[in-house]
Amino acid sequence: RKEVEQDPGPFNVPEGATVAFNCTYSNSASQSFFWYRQDCRKEPKLLMSVYSSGNEDGRFTAQLNRASQYISLLIRDSKLSDSATYLCVVNELRGYNKLIFGAGTRLAVHP
Protein backbone atom coordinates (compact mmCIF):
# COMPACT_ATOMS: atom_id res chain seq x y z
CA ARG A 1 0.00 0.00 0.00
CA LYS A 2 1.33 3.46 -0.89
CA GLU A 3 2.01 5.79 2.03
CA VAL A 4 -0.11 8.56 0.48
CA GLU A 5 -2.82 7.66 -2.01
CA GLN A 6 -4.73 9.93 -4.32
CA ASP A 7 -7.14 9.47 -7.20
CA PRO A 8 -4.97 10.35 -10.24
CA GLY A 9 -7.90 11.79 -12.20
CA PRO A 10 -8.01 13.63 -14.50
CA PHE A 11 -10.94 15.64 -13.27
CA ASN A 12 -12.37 17.57 -16.21
CA VAL A 13 -14.74 20.30 -14.99
CA PRO A 14 -16.30 23.45 -16.47
CA GLU A 15 -15.47 26.88 -15.16
CA GLY A 16 -17.49 27.70 -12.07
CA ALA A 17 -17.79 24.09 -10.93
CA THR A 18 -17.00 22.83 -7.44
CA VAL A 19 -14.55 19.95 -7.31
CA ALA A 20 -13.26 17.86 -4.42
CA PHE A 21 -10.08 15.80 -4.14
CA ASN A 22 -9.45 13.13 -1.55
CA CYS A 23 -6.31 11.63 -0.13
CA THR A 24 -5.57 8.89 2.39
CA TYR A 25 -2.36 8.28 4.30
CA SER A 26 -1.10 5.15 6.01
CA ASN A 27 1.09 6.42 8.87
CA SER A 28 -1.10 7.35 11.83
CA ALA A 29 1.88 9.13 13.44
CA SER A 30 1.99 11.72 10.66
CA GLN A 31 2.21 15.19 12.11
CA SER A 32 1.22 17.75 9.53
CA PHE A 33 -0.39 17.88 6.16
CA PHE A 34 -0.34 20.00 3.04
CA TRP A 35 -1.66 20.46 -0.43
CA TYR A 36 0.90 21.46 -3.06
CA ARG A 37 0.09 22.54 -6.58
CA GLN A 38 2.23 21.56 -9.55
CA ASP A 39 1.75 23.11 -12.97
CA CYS A 40 2.84 21.20 -16.04
CA ARG A 41 6.66 20.95 -16.21
CA LYS A 42 7.02 23.21 -13.18
CA GLU A 43 8.08 22.67 -9.58
CA PRO A 44 5.57 21.99 -6.78
CA LYS A 45 4.43 25.01 -4.81
CA LEU A 46 2.66 25.08 -1.46
CA LEU A 47 -1.07 25.72 -1.86
CA MET A 48 -2.13 25.43 1.76
CA SER A 49 -1.50 23.63 5.02
CA VAL A 50 -4.26 21.41 6.39
CA TYR A 51 -5.36 21.73 10.00
CA SER A 52 -7.54 19.43 12.09
CA SER A 53 -10.19 22.11 12.46
CA GLY A 54 -10.35 22.59 8.71
CA ASN A 55 -9.19 25.74 7.01
CA GLU A 56 -10.22 27.94 4.16
CA ASP A 57 -8.25 30.19 1.84
CA GLY A 58 -10.53 32.01 -0.57
CA ARG A 59 -12.09 29.43 -2.88
CA PHE A 60 -10.06 26.59 -1.36
CA THR A 61 -11.08 24.57 1.69
CA ALA A 62 -8.96 21.82 3.23
CA GLN A 63 -10.15 19.24 5.75
CA LEU A 64 -8.33 16.65 7.83
CA ASN A 65 -9.85 13.59 9.49
CA ARG A 66 -7.14 12.03 11.67
CA ALA A 67 -9.32 9.13 12.78
CA SER A 68 -9.91 8.07 9.17
CA GLN A 69 -6.44 9.25 8.00
CA TYR A 70 -8.14 11.21 5.27
CA ILE A 71 -7.46 14.64 3.78
CA SER A 72 -9.60 16.58 1.34
CA LEU A 73 -9.38 19.69 -0.81
CA LEU A 74 -12.45 21.50 -2.10
CA ILE A 75 -12.21 24.08 -4.86
CA ARG A 76 -15.24 26.29 -5.40
CA ASP A 77 -16.00 28.38 -8.49
CA SER A 78 -13.21 26.76 -10.52
CA LYS A 79 -11.13 29.01 -12.77
CA LEU A 80 -9.20 28.07 -15.89
CA SER A 81 -6.05 28.96 -13.95
CA ASP A 82 -6.81 26.23 -11.40
CA SER A 83 -5.83 23.61 -14.01
CA ALA A 84 -2.85 21.81 -12.49
CA THR A 85 -1.89 18.69 -10.55
CA TYR A 86 -2.68 18.80 -6.84
CA LEU A 87 -0.30 16.89 -4.58
CA CYS A 88 -1.34 15.62 -1.16
CA VAL A 89 1.64 15.78 1.19
CA VAL A 90 2.17 14.30 4.65
CA ASN A 91 4.94 15.20 7.12
CA GLU A 92 6.04 12.08 8.98
CA LEU A 93 8.46 14.03 11.20
CA ARG A 94 11.17 11.36 11.50
CA GLY A 95 13.52 13.55 13.49
CA TYR A 96 13.23 15.98 10.62
CA ASN A 97 10.48 17.14 8.30
CA LYS A 98 10.19 14.13 6.02
CA LEU A 99 7.52 14.92 3.46
CA ILE A 100 5.78 12.07 1.69
CA PHE A 101 4.10 13.06 -1.55
CA GLY A 102 1.10 11.51 -3.20
CA ALA A 103 1.29 10.98 -6.95
CA GLY A 104 -1.13 13.85 -7.49
CA THR A 105 -4.61 14.46 -8.88
CA ARG A 106 -4.83 16.22 -12.23
CA LEU A 107 -7.46 18.90 -12.69
CA ALA A 108 -8.45 20.36 -16.05
CA VAL A 109 -10.90 23.27 -16.00
CA HIS A 110 -12.47 24.05 -19.37
CA PRO A 111 -14.47 27.06 -20.61
Place this chain on the structure above:
Amino acid sequence: GAGVSQSPSNKVTEKGKDVELRCDPISGHTALYWYRQSLGQGLEFLIYFQGNSAPDKSGLPSDRFSAERTGGSVSTLTIQRTQQEDSAVYLCASSFHGQGKEMIAKNIQYFGAGTRLSVL
Protein backbone atom coordinates in the same frame (compact mmCIF):
# COMPACT_ATOMS: atom_id res chain seq x y z
CA GLY B 1 18.91 34.75 -5.07
CA ALA B 2 15.41 34.81 -3.71
CA GLY B 3 14.53 31.20 -4.48
CA VAL B 4 16.07 27.75 -4.85
CA SER B 5 18.26 27.65 -7.93
CA GLN B 6 19.11 24.47 -9.83
CA SER B 7 21.45 23.94 -12.73
CA PRO B 8 21.48 22.86 -15.43
CA SER B 9 17.79 23.11 -16.23
CA ASN B 10 18.16 20.37 -18.82
CA LYS B 11 20.81 17.72 -19.26
CA VAL B 12 21.07 15.17 -22.04
CA THR B 13 23.72 12.51 -21.61
CA GLU B 14 24.72 9.17 -23.00
CA LYS B 15 24.28 5.98 -21.09
CA GLY B 16 27.33 5.25 -18.97
CA LYS B 17 28.40 8.86 -18.51
CA ASP B 18 28.54 10.62 -15.13
CA VAL B 19 26.44 13.71 -14.44
CA GLU B 20 26.47 16.37 -11.72
CA LEU B 21 23.38 18.33 -10.75
CA ARG B 22 23.65 21.46 -8.66
CA CYS B 23 21.31 23.03 -6.11
CA ASP B 24 21.69 26.45 -4.51
CA PRO B 25 19.18 26.72 -1.64
CA ILE B 26 17.47 29.78 -0.20
CA SER B 27 19.92 31.74 1.95
CA GLY B 28 19.58 30.77 5.60
CA HIS B 29 17.85 27.45 4.95
CA THR B 30 19.81 24.75 6.74
CA ALA B 31 17.74 21.81 5.50
CA LEU B 32 18.09 20.65 1.90
CA TYR B 33 16.32 17.79 0.13
CA TRP B 34 16.70 16.03 -3.20
CA TYR B 35 13.75 14.35 -4.92
CA ARG B 36 13.24 12.59 -8.22
CA GLN B 37 10.06 12.75 -10.30
CA SER B 38 9.58 10.38 -13.18
CA LEU B 39 7.05 11.15 -15.90
CA GLY B 40 3.53 11.10 -14.50
CA GLN B 41 4.73 10.01 -11.07
CA GLY B 42 4.89 11.59 -7.64
CA LEU B 43 8.01 12.88 -5.97
CA GLU B 44 10.42 10.22 -4.74
CA PHE B 45 12.63 11.25 -1.79
CA LEU B 46 16.35 10.74 -2.35
CA ILE B 47 18.36 12.39 0.42
CA TYR B 48 18.12 14.97 3.22
CA PHE B 49 20.89 17.30 4.39
CA GLN B 50 21.03 19.19 7.65
CA GLY B 51 23.95 21.54 7.26
CA ASN B 52 26.68 19.55 5.53
CA SER B 53 25.69 16.16 6.89
CA ALA B 54 23.14 13.75 5.44
CA PRO B 55 21.23 12.04 8.28
CA ASP B 56 18.88 10.35 5.81
CA LYS B 57 20.14 9.06 2.50
CA SER B 58 17.77 6.11 2.45
CA GLY B 59 16.13 7.17 -0.81
CA LEU B 60 19.24 6.96 -2.98
CA PRO B 61 18.32 4.15 -5.42
CA SER B 62 21.80 2.67 -5.86
CA ASP B 63 25.47 3.25 -5.08
CA ARG B 64 25.75 5.07 -8.40
CA PHE B 65 24.00 7.98 -6.71
CA SER B 66 25.80 10.25 -4.25
CA ALA B 67 25.38 13.77 -2.96
CA GLU B 68 27.34 16.27 -0.97
CA ARG B 69 26.80 19.68 0.48
CA THR B 70 29.50 22.20 1.28
CA GLY B 71 29.50 25.32 3.41
CA GLY B 72 25.97 24.54 4.52
CA SER B 73 24.82 25.87 1.18
CA VAL B 74 25.30 24.45 -2.32
CA SER B 75 24.63 20.77 -2.89
CA THR B 76 25.67 18.52 -5.75
CA LEU B 77 23.92 15.29 -6.72
CA THR B 78 26.15 12.99 -8.75
CA ILE B 79 24.97 10.05 -10.81
CA GLN B 80 27.72 7.76 -12.05
CA ARG B 81 27.44 5.47 -15.07
CA THR B 82 23.98 6.78 -15.92
CA GLN B 83 21.28 4.36 -17.06
CA GLN B 84 18.15 5.06 -19.08
CA GLU B 85 15.98 4.50 -16.02
CA ASP B 86 17.72 7.47 -14.38
CA SER B 87 15.87 9.77 -16.79
CA ALA B 88 13.63 11.98 -14.67
CA VAL B 89 13.29 15.48 -13.25
CA TYR B 90 15.55 15.95 -10.22
CA LEU B 91 14.12 18.48 -7.78
CA CYS B 92 15.85 20.18 -4.90
CA ALA B 93 14.05 21.81 -1.98
CA SER B 94 15.17 23.76 1.06
CA SER B 95 13.61 24.80 4.35
CA PHE B 96 14.39 26.13 7.78
CA HIS B 97 15.00 23.57 10.49
CA GLY B 98 13.62 24.18 13.96
CA GLN B 99 13.22 21.95 17.00
CA GLY B 100 10.01 20.41 18.32
CA LYS B 101 6.94 22.43 17.52
CA GLU B 102 9.10 25.02 15.77
CA MET B 103 10.29 22.28 13.43
CA ILE B 104 6.74 21.66 12.31
CA ALA B 105 5.96 25.35 12.01
CA LYS B 106 8.99 25.98 9.83
CA ASN B 107 8.70 22.90 7.68
CA ILE B 108 7.59 24.52 4.44
CA GLN B 109 9.80 23.22 1.66
CA TYR B 110 10.51 25.50 -1.28
CA PHE B 111 11.42 23.84 -4.54
CA GLY B 112 13.75 24.72 -7.34
CA ALA B 113 12.61 24.41 -10.96
CA GLY B 114 14.43 21.11 -11.30
CA THR B 115 16.91 19.53 -13.69
CA ARG B 116 15.38 17.45 -16.45
CA LEU B 117 17.79 14.58 -17.10
CA SER B 118 17.54 12.53 -20.26
CA VAL B 119 19.79 9.49 -20.65
CA LEU B 120 20.02 8.25 -24.21
